[in-house]
Amino acid sequence: MNIHAINAIYRFEMARTGRTLMQSIVSPVISTSLYFIVFGAAIGSRIPQSHGISYGAFIVPGLIMLSLLTQSIANASFGIYFPRFTGTIYELLSAPVSYLEIVISYVGAAATKSIILGLIILATAGLFVPLQVVHPLWMMLFLVLTAVTFSLFGFIIGIWADNFEKLQVIPLLIITPLTFLGGSFYSIDILPPFWRTVALFNPVVYLISGFRWSFYGLADVHVGVSLGMTVVFLALFMAIVAWIFKTGYRLKA
Amino acid sequence: MQPIITITNLSKTYASGFQALKHVNLEIRRGEIFALLGPNGAGKTTLISTICGIINPSEGRVLVDGHDIATDYRAARAMIGLVPQELTTDAFETVWATVSFSRGLFGKRKNPAHIEKVLRALSLWDKKDNKLITLSGGMKRRVLIAKALSHEPTVLFLDEPTAGVDVELRRDMWQLVRSLQDSGVTIILTTHYIEEAEEMADRIGVIRRGEIILVEDKAELVRKLGKKQLTLQLDAPLERLPTELAGYQLDLSGDGTELTYTYDTQGERAGIIALLQDLNRSGIRFKDLQTTQSSLEDIFVSLVREKK
Numbered sequence: 001m002n003i004h005a006i007n008a009i010y011r012f013e014m015a016r017t018g019r020t021l022m023q024s025i026v027s028p029v030i031s032t033s034l035y036f037i038v039f040g041a042a043i044g045s046r047i048p049q050s051h052g053i054s055y056g057a058f059i060v061p062g063l064i065m066l067s068l069l070t071q072s073i074a075n076a077s078f079g080i081y082f083p084r085f086t087g088t089i090y091e092l093l094s095a096p097v098s099y100l101e102i103v104i105s106y107v108g109a110a111a112t113k114s115i116i117l118g119l120i121i122l123a124t125a126g127l128f129v130p131l132q133v134v135h136p137l138w139m140m141l142f143l144v145l146t147a148v149t150f151s152l153f154g155f156i157i158g159i160w161a162d163n164f165e166k167l168q169v170i171p172l173l174i175i176t177p178l179t180f181l182g183g184s185f186y187s188i189d190i191l192p193p194f195w196r197t198v199a200l201f202n203p204v205v206y207l208i209s210g211f212r213w214s215f216y217g218l219a220d221v222h223v224g225v226s227l228g229m230t231v232v233f234l235a236l237f238m239a240i241v242a243w244i245f246k247t248g249y250r251l252k253a
Numbered sequence: 254m255q256p257i258i259t260i261t262n263l264s265k266t267y268a269s270g271f272q273a274l275k276h277v278n279l280e281i282r283r284g285e286i287f288a289l290l291g292p293n294g295a296g297k298t299t300l301i302s303t304i305c306g307i308i309n310p311s312e313g314r315v316l317v318d319g320h321d322i323a324t325d326y327r328a329a330r331a332m333i334g335l336v337p338q339e340l341t342t343d344a345f346e347t348v349w350a351t352v353s354f355s356r357g358l359f360g361k362r363k364n365p366a367h368i369e370k371v372l373r374a375l376s377l378w379d380k381k382d383n384k385l386i387t388l389s390g391g392m393k394r395r396v397l398i399a400k401a402l403s404h405e406p407t408v409l410f411l412d413e414p415t416a417g418v419d420v421e422l423r424r425d426m427w428q429l430v431r432s433l434q435d436s437g438v439t440i441i442l443t444t445h446y447i448e449e450a451e452e453m454a455d456r457i458g459v460i461r462r463g464e465i466i467l468v469e470d471k472a473e474l475v476r477k478l479g480k481k482q483l484t485l486q487l488d489a490p491l492e493r494l495p496t497e498l499a500g501y502q503l504d505l506s507g508d509g510t511e512l513t514y515t516y517d518t519q520g521e522r523a524g525i526i527a528l529l530q531d532l533n534r535s536g537i538r539f540k541d542l543q544t545t546q547s548s549l550e551d552i553f554v555s556l557v558r559e560k561k
Contacts, residue, residue: 002327004358004361004362005357005358008356008357009358015346015350086341086342086344087337087339088343090335090341091358092358093306093307094306094307094333094335095359096326096328096359096360097358098327252307253267253308253309
């Protein structure tokens with residue numbers, strides 16, 4: 001294992017976050033705070049509590065997931081796309097590093113950033129609404145698994161994209177809608193039966209449901225199913241990354 | 254001595270169907286400076302990129318100090334430093350950070366003293382805290398070299414190291430390359446500047462349309478392929494060449510005052526003495542003479558043209 005290389009790439013990526021603190025940390029925190037003000041305080045106060053949880057508190061796990069998914073993808077996709085764009089990828093390809101080491105360092109850095117961000121948003125939420133975390137270990141497990149899984153997804157997008165537009169298109173057109181429709185702001189139990197069945201095809205439902213369960217013990221689907229689905233996504237993205245490196249897809253001529 | 258790089262039957266065909274390398278066989282000797290010459294698109298960069306692991310070969314094998322670049326890539330790549338042709342650098346990193354990063358990437362423990370030595374050798378020390386985006390093209394070129402040297406490679410590839418570089422920097426670089434060679438580093442450079450190959454290289458390879466058409470010691474190459482010319486300034490102009498000199502390859506200048514004799518240095522007998530005796534016999538006197546030898550550039554141009 002080339003530990004020095006993993007360390008070098010990881011630090012390099014984390015230093016990039018340090019330089020772009022405003023867009024990496026501050027802006028997601030501000031936008032999430034706006035959600036709390038609008039949906040939690042302004043509109044949420046008119047929505048009745050369910051299971052003794054205020055609406056503002058109910059949406060916290062979903063909002064953290066929203067940021068976690070989009071930021072994991074953004075961090076990881078940009079991290080690998082940018083060297084491809086500038087051409088500095090030559091150094092990575094000519095270095096004595098294995099594919100596994102490349103993935104560990106890039107995905108590790110991207111996931112670290114989004115986990116930190118998730119925790120900052122959680123702390124921010126605590127300023128607006130009363131919070132409780134019933135299963136803190138499960139909460140961390142879902143946080144870490146989701147961050148890693150979607151950083152892997154971001155890594156794949158960063159290799160697939162051949163322009164900046166493609167880099168944006170999946171988070172904007174797929175992830176954000178799926179998250180909004182995946183129960184960030186409501187329990188899918190309140191949907192009519194037909195739409196509830198449709199919703200179960202949305203992978204994000206399982207992520208949000210499991211995460212919310214770790215907070216309040218309330219879930220749309222069983223927490224075991226949520227965990228299982230998260231692991232399935234993780235395995236799927238790992239398989240795609242393995243294929244990318246095996247074939248050199250978009251990396252090597 | 255075992256060659257440091259052994260390339261056997263290496264071919265590369267791109268997805269477009271373009272065959273960039275055709276069954277290349279080449280050995281690079283330990284400690285030499287090898288210059289790879291060839292016109293644009295001949296396959297120089299493809300060859301280097303394949304050895305360094307940036308391009309997958311279609312067939313063939315490359316060993317770096319006995320390590321196969323495919324099956325034992327860690328050991329092979331750890332020995333190699335690559336300075337690419339394009340000025341590809343990060344933008345917002347500092348010089349110090351990017352050079353230290355390269356060292357780590359190649360699996361070496363941190364060594365600020367070594368990084369300092371490299372930066373000083375490349376006149377980059379006073380720029381170490383500058384962001385790369387603020388550097389000039391020549392400075393970026395130096396940074397790329399510093400990155401390649403950061404992990405103490407034993408083989409250094411320089412892909413067109415002095416393209417677009419001013420005269421002073423070029424001289425600096427030549428000096429650096431020589432001092433690297435003195436410290437035991439093997440250097441493979443590609444270049445468009447024949448002058449550079451002539452100045453630096455121990456051996457020269459010429460690549461054309463993906464094929465290595467020639468590999469030769471530089472001195473041998475010049476000797477073997479070089480033509481010499483003897484030019485005589487005549488005392489009195491000649492109207493035409495006397496018939497008794499028809500057996501020599503002679504050219505008379507337009508005004509009849511200069512006689513040029515072209516001969517092959519490799520020929521058994523250059524025939525200069527016989528020529529001078531025959532000139533004397535014909536009553537042709539000359540007041541001065543000079544000989545010139547064709548340069549590597551002349552050789553290269555004729556070689557590439559000849560085989561078209």
